Amino acid sequence: MATELEDGFPAEKLFNQGYSYTYDDVIFLPHYIDFPTDAVNLSTKLSRNVPLSIPWVSSPMDTVTESYMASAMAALGGIGIIHSNVTPSEQADMIRSVKSRRVPILSSPVFKAPDSRIVDEFDSNDVPFVLVTQSGTQKTKLLGYIARSDWLGLKDKEIKLEEIMRTDANVCVPWDYDLGQIDDKLKKEGRDFVVVEKEGGEVVDALTKEEVDRVKGYPKLGKGTVGSDGRWMVGAAIGTRESDKERLEQLVKAGVDVIVLDSSQGNSVYQIEMIKYVKRTYPELDVIGGNVVTMSQAQNLIKAGVDGLRVGMGSGSICTTQEVCAVGRGQATAVYKVSSMAAQSGIPVIADGGISFSGHIVKALVLGASTVMMGSFLAGSTEAPGAYDYDEKKKCRVKKYRGMGSLEAMAKGSDQRYLGDTAKLKIAQGVVGAVADKGSVLKLVPYTMQAVKQGFQDLGASSLQSAHDLLRSKTLRLEVRTSAAQVEGGVHGLTSHEKKAF
Numbered sequence: 001m002a003t004e005l006e007d008g009f010p011a012e013k014l015f016n017q018g019y020s021y022t023y024d025d026v027i028f029l030p031h032y033i034d035f036p037t038d039a040v041n042l043s044t045k046l047s048r049n050v051p052l053s054i055p056w057v058s059s060p061m062d063t064v065t066e067s068y069m070a071s072a073m074a075a076l077g078g079i080g081i082i083h084s085n086v087t088p089s090e091q092a093d094m095i096r097s098v099k100s101r102r103v104p105i106l107s108s109p110v111f112k113a114p115d116s117r118i119v120d121e122f123d124s125n126d127v128p129f130v131l132v133t134q135s136g137t138q139k140t141k142l143l144g145y146i147a148r149s150d151w152l153g154l155k156d157k158e159i160k161l162e163e164i165m166r167t168d169a170n171v172c173v174p175w176d177y178d179l180g181q182i183d184d185k186l187k188k189e190g191r192d193f194v195v196v197e198k199e200g201g202e203v204v205d206a207l208t209k210e211e212v213d214r215v216k217g218y219p220k221l222g223k224g225t226v227g228s229d230g231r232w233m234v235g236a237a238i239g240t241r242e243s244d245k246e247r248l249e250q251l252v253k254a255g256v257d258v259i260v261l262d263s264s265q266g267n268s269v270y271q272i273e274m275i276k277y278v279k280r281t282y283p284e285l286d287v288i289g290g291n292v293v294t295m296s297q298a299q300n301l302i303k304a305g306v307d308g309l310r311v312g313m314g315s316g317s318i319c320t321t322q323e324v325c326a327v328g329r330g331q332a333t334a335v336y337k338v339s340s341m342a343a344q345s346g347i348p349v350i351a352d353g354g355i356s357f358s359g360h361i362v363k364a365l366v367l368g369a370s371t372v373m374m375g376s377f378l379a380g381s382t383e384a385p386g387a388y389d390y391d392e393k394k395k396c397r398v399k400k401y402r403g404m405g406s407l408e409a410m411a412k413g414s415d416q417r418y419l420g421d422t423a424k425l426k427i428a429q430g431v432v433g434a435v436a437d438k439g440s441v442l443k444l445v446p447y448t449m450q451a452v453k454q455g456f457q458d459l460g461a462s463s464l465q466s467a468h469d470l471l472r473s474k475t476l477r478l479e480v481r482t483s484a485a486q487v488e489g490g491v492h493g494l495t496s497h498e499k500k501a502f
């Protein structure tokens, strides 16, 4: 192959011209294909000691990552970072919830104590059964259950549950049963649901046949991201205040695998002290610093001991930081610059924010990132927190999505985050909005990863390492797209079209 022909720009030249480029500004020139798409291996590292089989991370935002999303991310081979806009014990409970399940289904069943009565639980059609435990919560062993059909047939609705509940120990399965094992049991025993239990008998969840069938209909799940404790890996965000040390302690007790220091500008005395504190107190725990967009910010955090870096300032879909503070960087430039610096110390980089479709993921990864972190891309999924609304104008279901620096999110977290602050004038750096229904991430992510593999194949890169090597050796070439080239690169000239990727 003739590589001596001068065509396009090497990244080093393109990103050193004084422009701040976004993903859309740049385009890769195709290289040479000598392997099939399925030969592309996208396994990677989130941070020094956290390997992932796909480069996919869900953002620590309260409309993106709680237990359900984090379980699904781990089941897919990525990882979720639980947000910190809740009390430390609520955040620790979310970590425990991820750690105590093996199937990415979260149903939150209704629990009742044996001497209680059903009031209006069965008024909603969504409640197929009520579980009875000694405490009336999921914290104790299952004693029995009442199915909706049994309840509807009852004459005396005032009766205590212990007198009518079905007792059937066989309805329980251990927490580490996988989807196949649960499906087998449901089929063999003709059940509508099973109850998942932890080792001590505490109830994890109840999984219905309907939900198991739904998940079975998605692309087959691999082994998932399992840690040395034999459980799914999960991360959590904390801040850099004194009170975050106590939060951290609770998260560590709950089994958190990696900590993200969540700040828009990570190069601060507060963060550097926190990095040192975490590494000193929990040397085994990986800590990711950020956010950064320049080489010198990155260098400071690397010196302080971070195991990973999060890159992006103002690039997020809900971010107004660049407008409000006049600070930030185009995300393509930021990812390239920070990654080339971090690679020298072997520190993995997360490209955070600004990702709307698979091509952006290809660009982020090839420009040097080891993983991509997403908010808006995931916020409309089944696994994101919150219920769907219907948008009459757009004629689609939507879920709320908001910036963590929006007034609304700050108001919710203010008790924790701003406790004791002298500066009480809060300025928003984010907005509140909504995003369209994306279905389950269990389908969205595998299809998107397949598109990413096709991009890697076009570039002749069969792995992340190979892409990074091709970029640094100047074999891969890029160009900036003019605004007309960007229009040409999209769908154009049609009176109408439907965009459906899979």
Ligand SMILES: NC(=O)C1=CN([C@@H]2O[C@H](COP(=O)(O)OP(=O)(O)OC[C@H]3O[C@@H](n4cnc5c(N)ncnc54)[C@H](O)[C@@H]3O)[C@@H](O)[C@H]2O)C=CC1
Pocket (backbone or CB within 6 Å): 239, 240, 241, 242, 262, 263, 264, 265, 268, 270, 291, 312, 313, 314, 315, 316, 319, 321, 353, 403, 404, 405, 429, 430
């Ligand atoms: N990636 C991005 O472009 C942006 C992200 N965000 C998100 O919004 C949320 C809030 O971000 P920030 O406001 O940057 O959070 P932050 O907690 O880093 O900073 C909030 C304020 O507290 C101060 N502070 C932090 N630790 C302190 C300490 N120990 N003592 C005294 N003051 C201290 C900071 O200097 C800053 O003024 C995060 O979830 C962040 O990810 C917000 C803006 C931009």
Ligand SMILES: O=c1[nH]c(=O)c2[nH+]cn([C@@H]3O[C@H](COP(=O)(O)O)[C@@H](O)[C@H]3O)c2[nH]1
Pocket (backbone or CB within 6 Å): 059, 060, 061, 264, 291, 312, 314, 315, 316, 317, 318, 319, 320, 321, 322, 352, 353, 354, 355, 373, 374, 375, 376, 377, 402, 403, 404, 405, 406, 429, 430, 431
């Ligand atoms: O300027 C900001 N104001 C905010 O209120 C805010 N909340 C989140 N983030 C950052 O945006 C990332 C998610 O971006 P996307 O929706 O584009 O994936 C996230 O991962 C964050 O880095 C914020 N940035």
Ligand SMILES: [K+]
Pocket (backbone or CB within 6 Å): 314, 315, 316, 317, 318, 319, 320
């Ligand atoms: K923005």
